[in-house]
Amino acid sequence: PHPSPCTVDFSDAPALFGAPLSEDGVRGYLIEARPPNACQPIEGPMISNHSLGSIALIRRFDCTFDLKVLHAQQAGYQAVIVHNVHSNDLVHMVHVYDDIRQQIEIPSVFVSEATSKDLRVILSGEPKLILS
Numbered sequence: 798p799h800p801s802p803c804t805v806d807f808s809d810a811p812a813l814f815g816a817p818l819s820e821d822g823v824r825g826y827l828i829e830a831r832p833p834n835a836c837q838p839i840e841g842p843m844i845s846n847h848s849l850g851s852i853a854l855i856r857r858f859d860c861t862f863d864l865k866v867l868h869a870q871q872a873g874y875q876a877v878i879v880h881n882v883h884s885n886d887l888v889h890m891v892h893v894y895d896d897i898r899q900q901i902e903i904p905s906v907f908v909s910e911a912t913s914k915d916l917r918v919i920l921s922g923e924p925k926l927i928l929s
Contacts, residue, residue: 850875880913
């Protein structure tokens with residue numbers, strides 16, 4: 798038996814670059830980035846059912862937000878959730894490099910460390926997520 802879908806609301810701060818989230822949000826499988834900080838190119842999603850996209854979960858720090866999101870986009874993700882580390886503060890993700898910002902076409906949001914832990918619990922049971 799498959800677990801029944803659930804809805805979890807969490808606070809986030811949309812990035813100040815890239816596409817805004819649509820009213821319908823983004824449906825996809827939540828996958829932790831490898832490497833977790835996405836400061837180097839990351840592995841693409843390994844999903845056999847391509848009817849749904851993939852959402853990358855990436856940890857904060859070590860490089861710029863715009864580079865993290867670009868690496869996820871280049872790997873084939875449809876959206877990004879960047880999470881804080883050792884803090885539940887929300888920050889506005891801004892771009893540093895115009896040339897990178899101009900390449901970013903996917904939406905991304907920033908969440909607290911507590912939210913990232915909740916998302917990992919959901920991920921372990923039901924990896925499908927709707928980001929809206």
